[in-house]
Amino acid sequence: MPVIVISARRAELDKIDALDRCANDYITKPFGAGELLARIRAALRTSSQGKSPGASVISVGNLHVDLENRVVRLDGDEIHLTPTEYGLLALLARRIGRVVTHRELLREVWGAEAVNQPEYLRVFMRQLRYKLEKEPSRPRYLVTVAGVGYLLLADS
Numbered sequence: 001m002p003v004i005v006i007s008a009r010r011a012e013l014d015k016i017d018a019l020d021r022c023a024n025d026y027i028t029k030p031f032g033a034g035e036l037l038a039r040i041r042a043a044l045r046t047s048s049q050g051k052s053p054g055a056s057v058i059s060v061g062n063l064h065v066d067l068e069n070r071v072v073r074l075d076g077d078e079i080h081l082t083p084t085e086y087g088l089l090a091l092l093a094r095r096i097g098r099v100v101t102h103r104e105l106l107r108e109v110w111g112a113e114a115v116n117q118p119e120y121l122r123v124f125m126r127q128l129r130y131k132l133e134k135e136p137s138r139p140r141y142l143v144t145v146a147g148v149g150y151l152l153l154a155d156s
Contacts, residue, residue: 097154
C-alpha cells in the first residue's frame with residue numbers, strides 16, 4: 001500500500017525523515033487537487049508494478065523465502081525462524097542483492113528507538129547465519145558489508 005505524506009512542514013529534514021520511514025511521496029501544503037490525484041495515481045501505478053503470482057518467493061541457491069506464507073526453506077527443509085529473524089531475512093530478501101544499512105535494518109525490525117543499538121543486529125544476524133549457512137564464518141547468503149550493513153547475495 002503506497003503512503004503519501006501531506007504536510008505543512010517544508011524543511012528538507014522533515015521530508016527526508018518521512019521518506020526514510022517508507023513514505024512513497026511527500027507533498028507540502030498548499031497544493032491543488034489535480035496534483036494530489038496525479039500523485040496518488042503515480043503511487044498506485046508504482047505499487048502495482050512487478051507483482052506476479054510467483055513474486056512472493058525469493059530464491060537464492062537452495063534458500064527459498066516465501067514472503068506471502070512466511071516460510072523459509074533450505075535444501076527443501078523448512079527452517080524455523082523467530083519473528084525477529086524472519087523480519088530481518090524478509091527485509092533482506094525484498095532488497096536482494098542490495099546493501100541494507102544497519103540503521104535501516106534496526107529501524108524496520110525493532111523500531112526507530114533501536115537505531116543506535118547495533119548489538120541487536122549482530123546477535124540476530126549471527127543466529128540467522130547459524131540456521132542458514134553451512135559455514136557461518138564464511139557466509140554464502142548473508143554477507144556483511146563492513147561499516148555499512150548486510151545484504152542477501154543474489155548469486156550464490
